[in-house]
Amino acid sequence: MRWSSIFQAAVLAGAANAAPAEVPAGTKTISKRQSTSRYVFAHFMMGIITDRTSSADYDADMQKAKALGIDAFALNVAPDTSVNYTQQLVYAYDSAASNDMKVFISFDFNSGYWSTSDPAAVGARIAAFGSHSAQLKVDDKAFVSSFVGDGLDVTAMKDAAGIDVFFAPNFNPGSTADDFTLIDGLFSWYAWPTDGSNNPPSASSTYLPTNADTDYTNKIGDVSKYVARKPEAPICPPVSPWFFTHFQDTDSFAGKNWLYPADDLWFTRWNEILALGSRFVEIVTWNDYGESHYIGPLSSKHYDDGNSKWTNDMPHGGWADIAAPFIAAYKAGATAVTADHVTATGGEKVVYWFRPQPKGLDCASTDNVGSAPDGSDLVADSVFVVTLLTSEATLTVTSGSNAAQTFTAAPGANIFEVPMATGTQSFKVTRDDGATVVFSGDAPKQVSSTCVCGIYNFNAFVGMLPAGAVDSLDTDGLSRFTEGLKVSTCSPTPTLTANAKRGVAEARVTAV
Known part of the structure; x- marks a missing residue:
């Protein structure tokens, strides 16, 4: 929605700044966990979790991510339409504060969502949440990201926010619509081998995540203000374990029926991240079940968008356990996971x-x-x-x-x-x-x-x-399981328990 009402923004800002719950004694604060200048994020899809009714519904996700060494969730949001993203942001920010985690908004500029022609609305949303205690701050600025968004008037957006903003959008490094001197970092969404667009790679056209790493590094390196600022490039490369999507014509995402080859990508990509040594890294994703690249639990509370046909009985929690020692190595500046990293993150x-x-x-x-x-x-x-x-x-x-x-x-x-x-x-x-x-x-x-x-x-x-413990979809997560199935041998019931x-x-x- 358009945030033209100053009163509405002020009310939301007040709700978002509610006093956080006390952090349990002995729990490491994020400043102590964050012993280097490197940050690890996980992309969190907000559009499928509108069955959450309180901040407590986010607590398990926050605690699990924190235990892995993740510093913040990138909260992927659209404007309020059929989904009350504002209310869910309030819940997520309050849960993060209660669990000593950080969060930030990742504006989704995909078709029909946030508009690059309305930077004031983007800035107003930042203003409403940017001063919350759980807001991630980098260099004393509120960290903000995006999914695409090329052509956004960054100056107008920052002016509307009214606070210092560290803006690391997902602009294409080849974009001619953007002044890259106005941004503070760059986030890449090229997490899988593709043809350079939204298709699987081919013999004649292959674009790897490492190609994007180079392109984004070069683009941000061309900006003089970064040359002597940090030893790590302020890019945010992605690391993702998988990609498979298989929606039928009756689903909201009709036509999504492809995969990107990712057999051993989770392991090889983490090693590429260690070699790259960027200032940020973002896991894609925590909970995008529809594209099969979730590392969070199936039990994480969410609605079924049709994905349960291929996610039921398909937990990915082991990938989260692999991430933990790699995150420890990344933050230590190491180029490989050692026995010490294994010991420090839960053992063998x-x-x-x-x-x-x-x-x-x-x-x-x-x-x-x-x-x-x-x-x-x-x-x-x-x-x-x-x-x-x-x-x-x-x-x-x-x-x-x-x-x-x-x-x-x-x-x-x-x-x-x-x-x-x-x-x-x-x-x-x-x-x-x-x-x-x-x-x-x-x-x-x-x-x-x-x-x-x-x-x-x-x-x-x-x-x-x-x-580990059994991880299963709940009733909401299985609600569309039988839609379109042509066999009667399957029911919306997890079967791995026994x-x-x-x-x-x-x-x-x-x-x-």
């Missing part, structure tokens, strides 16, 4: 992921969309395993009927890939020539030889040893 783990069915299955006759996602030929039928270890160990992986494969895993973070076969996926880590079993267990989900629920599902199942309990029982942890 094994994280694995695989798709629920091979890419060659023909599901066209029963699929809700009717065709495989564009780019489906670009992914590998493989199981990926990341070891987070404090000392050398032996990893054994057995995928279905394939012969077991054994690897030597060094201390720190390492990745391994084995061919995927249908059936049970088994993992074991040993030491002392096999005499000491550190972890052992089967994945609670199998690779199927048939089309699960009749659809093409190119999402990833992410598991971990030792096995299998996950078996996995916990089989996982054995031996003190080393």
Whole structure:
């Protein structure tokens, strides 16, 4: 909505500045956690969480992100229309304050949302929340970002905000519509291999996240005021684990049916971030279930936009556990994850992921969309395993009927890939020539030889040893599960509970 009412903005500012709850004794404040000049953000989609009715509904997300070392959520918002983003921002800011987290607004300028021709409305929204105690400040300025927004009058926006703003938008580095001397940083959305536009890469056109890193660094480096300011470039590169979307014609996002190849991207991209050494990094995303790049819990309260067909029984929490030691290494200025980073972030783990069915299955006759996602030929039928270890160990992986494969895993973070076969996926880590079993267990989900629920599902199942708590979609998150399904063999009910309990029982942890 247009924020033309000074009174309305003042009321919201007052609500947003309510006194935060007391931080529990012994909890590290963000200033103590933030021991370097580097910041880690996670993109948080606000449009699907309007079933939240209080700040307490955000607490679990804040606490989980804080435990991983994330400094702030980038709250992706549009103007108030069918969604009351203002109320949800109040809840999120208050929860962040209660949990010693930070947040900031990421203005979504996608078609029909914020308008680049109305910088005053953008500035008014910043004014309403920019002085809240939970507002992230960088260089004593309220940090603000965007999704696209090229052509915005930055001076008018900052004038309307009425406070000092550190503006790091997602402008295209090749844009001719923007004066880059007016911004303070740049955020890239090129998190996956693409063709440079909104399509999977091809042999004739491939644009990698590292290409964007270079383009954004060069663009911001051309601005003289940054040359001697910080050793780290003030760009905010993205790191994302996956991309798969499969909406049918009746959904709000009709026509979204593609993937970007991301088999081992979560691991390789974090290592690229360590080598890059930028001042900021943003995880894309915490909760965008519709595009399958969530690392937050399935249980995080949200409405179903149609994604539950490919997200039910597909937790990604193990990817969050991989992020923790990489975040620790990034903030320390290290170029690799070491045993010390593993120890400092929860100890040894094994994280694995695989798709629920091979890419060659023909599901066209029963699929809700009717065709495989564009780019489906670009992914590998493989199981990926990341070891987070404090000392050398032996990893054994057995995928279905394939012969077991054994690897030597060094201390720190390492990745391994084995061919995927249908059936049970088994993992074991040993030491002392096999005499000491550190972890052992089967994945609670199998690779199927048939089309699960009749659809093409190119999402990833992410598991971990030792096995964590069961993570499931709730009723709101499953509300549109049956829409468009052409088979009657699936119901909107999580099915991993019993299998996950078996996995916990089989996982054995031996003190080393």
